[in-house]
Amino acid sequence: MPCDGQDAHSLCEKAQDVSLQELETQLRPLFLAALAGDAAAYRLFLDTISTRLRGYLRQMLARAGRTDASEAEDVLQETLLALHLSRHTYDPASPVTAWAHAIARYKLVDHLRRSGRHADALPLEDEAHQYAGPADSAASEARLDLTRAMAALPERTRSLIDRVKLQGATVAEAAQAAGMTETAAKVAIHRGLQAMAKFLSRRGTRPG
Amino acid sequence: MQTDDLIALMAADDRPVDTGWLRRATWLCALAALMLAALLVLITLGARPDFAHAWLTRPVIAKMLLGASVASIALVLFQRSLRPGLQPGKRLPLVALPILLVVGWAAFTLAQSPAEQWSTLIFGRYWRACLIAVPLYALIPFAILFALARRGAPVDSRLTGACAGLASAGLATVAYSLHCPDDAVPFLATWYTIAIAAIAGLGALVFPRLLRW
Numbered sequence: 001m002p003c004d005g006q007d008a009h010s011l012c013e014k015a016q017d018v019s020l021q022e023l024e025t026q027l028r029p030l031f032l033a034a035l036a037g038d039a040a041a042y043r044l045f046l047d048t049i050s051t052r053l054r055g056y057l058r059q060m061l062a063r064a065g066r067t068d069a070s071e072a073e074d075v076l077q078e079t080l081l082a083l084h085l086s087r088h089t090y091d092p093a094s095p096v097t098a099w100a101h102a103i104a105r106y107k108l109v110d111h112l113r114r115s116g117r118h119a120d121a122l123p124l125e126d127e128a129h130q131y132a133g134p135a136d137s138a139a140s141e142a143r144l145d146l147t148r149a150m151a152a153l154p155e156r157t158r159s160l161i162d163r164v165k166l167q168g169a170t171v172a173e174a175a176q177a178a179g180m181t182e183t184a185a186k187v188a189i190h191r192g193l194q195a196m197a198k199f200l201s202r203r204g205t206r207p208g
Numbered sequence: 209m210q211t212d213d214l215i216a217l218m219a220a221d222d223r224p225v226d227t228g229w230l231r232r233a234t235w236l237c238a239l240a241a242l243m244l245a246a247l248l249v250l251i252t253l254g255a256r257p258d259f260a261h262a263w264l265t266r267p268v269i270a271k272m273l274l275g276a277s278v279a280s281i282a283l284v285l286f287q288r289s290l291r292p293g294l295q296p297g298k299r300l301p302l303v304a305l306p307i308l309l310v311v312g313w314a315a316f317t318l319a320q321s322p323a324e325q326w327s328t329l330i331f332g333r334y335w336r337a338c339l340i341a342v343p344l345y346a347l348i349p350f351a352i353l354f355a356l357a358r359r360g361a362p363v364d365s366r367l368t369g370a371c372a373g374l375a376s377a378g379l380a381t382v383a384y385s386l387h388c389p390d391d392a393v394p395f396l397a398t399w400y401t402i403a404i405a406a407i408a409g410l411g412a413l414v415f416p417r418l419l420r421w
Contacts, residue, residue, distance in 0.1 A: 039222035046215045077214055082421070084218040086361035087225045089291045102292035106363040110420070139211050146209040164220050165213040171220045183223075190221045201420060 023052065024097045031096045035087060046080065049097075053079060053104045054139070060108055069140035077146055079107045081197040110201075149199040150192075157192040160185055230360055234287040237356050238279065238379060241349035245383035249345060253387040267391035270310065272382050274396065277306040278404060279378025286353065286371035290360025297367045303374055307401055314397035332390035335399050341387075342403035343410075346373075346380035350407065357419055369415025373408035380407075 018026075027045055034042030057079070058072040082103050090099050150158060156178065163174035175185035262268055281303050288296035318326055332338075353372040362368040381400055390396075 034222075035225045035227060037222055037224040039219050042222060043215065043219040046218060050211060050215065073211060077209075077211055080211070080214055080218065082361070084221070086292070088227055088229055089361040090227055091288075091291045091294060092227055094291070094294055098293035099291070100293075102363050103361065106292065106361075142209065142211065146214065150209065161217060165209070165217050186221055186223055189217060190223075193218065193221060 020097055024095050028096050032092065049100050050076060050080060053100065056104060057108060064112060070143050073140050073142040074145055075108055075111045077142055078200050079104045081193060082107055085194060085197055145200060146196065149196040152199050153192050153195055157188050160188055161192050230290055231287055233356060234283055237352050238283050238349065238375065241352045242379045242382060245345045245348045245380055246386060249383045249387050255386050256389045259386065268385055270393065271385035271388065271396055274306055274310050274400060275378045275381030275385065278303055279375045282371045282374035282378060286368060286375055289364060289368040289371055290357060290362050292361050292363045297364060310393065310397045314394040317393045329392040329394040330398055332392055332395040334390055335395065338388060338399040339403055342377060342380045342384050342400065343407050345383050346376040346407045349376035349379045357415065361421060362419055365416040365419040366412045369411035370408045372415065373411025374404060377404040377407040
């Protein structure tokens, strides 16, 4: 569930409306803790930023004449993967919201270019992310892209990911079940996420 | 897969992340590339015959300073261009500063000398060699910086490419100054600048095509 827990929930709900400055004040300490290895802080950061980015992506896609919510969800998932795999590119002296939005914008332009739309024709000015997104910010069904990306993973990694993702097991439990150390399991999950990102960025123009 | 599942999965990959790696790697790669290029210049062309007493003269120091300052500025911007949200493009004109200094110095030199010497001062003896060698040796740092750029998240790959090109040409300038026997400042201002601009252009052209993430 997104934003479970009282604090998390209120933070998430607000993510659409609060000013960028407030959001930055909330998210920066969370992300810095996440970089130091705090999984709970990272989870809260991801929940909050994904709400914000979902609004941004839906708004921008709507301007491009695309109102299919699942398309925004696809770009959001791609953005989140890129965010995760590019954590080392964050400059701790800079605003984390600017970093995340720059990645979302890159993935959005990339998505539009791939799906046969000239991205230059879009009003993608940098200030656009400061506008509030649509009020409806609930997650919607993504298309099957990520599922197909998962299918391309090695069996061992896939079952490990299934345990963590679907059955809600901790990494330690999943690692034990798979007969590997916790560190090895984390490395495997990391490689799995890398492979998924690669799969997504390599696929060509999709139908629809 | 739902976005929540993806988030849960990413939160499980919670090993600490080193945000300083990119900066350290950039400087180490540049240093290694410079040594490699210098070594290659020494092996393939050899040092200039009078290097023992020429290396402390103004022209050689000027060449090295030009290359080193262009490379340093470009490397800082290159490294920052791999970090989304920083917009280092605004500072790109800074690279022109050392070049403008040299061009100004060259103009001053020309103004001080009789017009019949201008051709000698500008073309020197080996302007073609300079024009070929600097871009060629620049390919070493260029390839290394390209490999590094793939480890970053360049949201403006044209800028990343231009910075990588400028840095590579700057490093190659330092390396080639070990050999280059032409010492006139107008020579330096003309041919080195053209070589640097060419590699910067190459970077701006090639990186956006090959750098997708």
